[in-house]
Amino acid sequence: MQTEIITLGGPAHGGYCVGRLAAGKVIMVRGGLRGETVEVEVTSERSKVAYGESCR
Numbered sequence: 001m002q003t004e005i006i007t008l009g010g011p012a013h014g015g016y017c018v019g020r021l022a023a024g025k026v027i028m029v030r031g032g033l034r035g036e037t038v039e040v041e042v043t044s045e046r047s048k049v050a051y052g053e054s055c056r
Helices: none
Strands: 003-007 016-020 026-030 037-045 049-054
Touching: 003 016, 026 037
Parallel strands: 026 049
Antiparallel strands: 003 037, 016 026, 037 049
């Protein structure tokens, strides 16, 4: 799957943190904290939001 390096924003419902992919799409990431720069593996995408897990 696709991976990107992003900086995470604030927390969201369900244990996710909010971030943005390079294309501008919002991504909900598991396994990160606000302000962290992480490598994210995109696990699923919808029209307005993507979901992913932090790799490192």
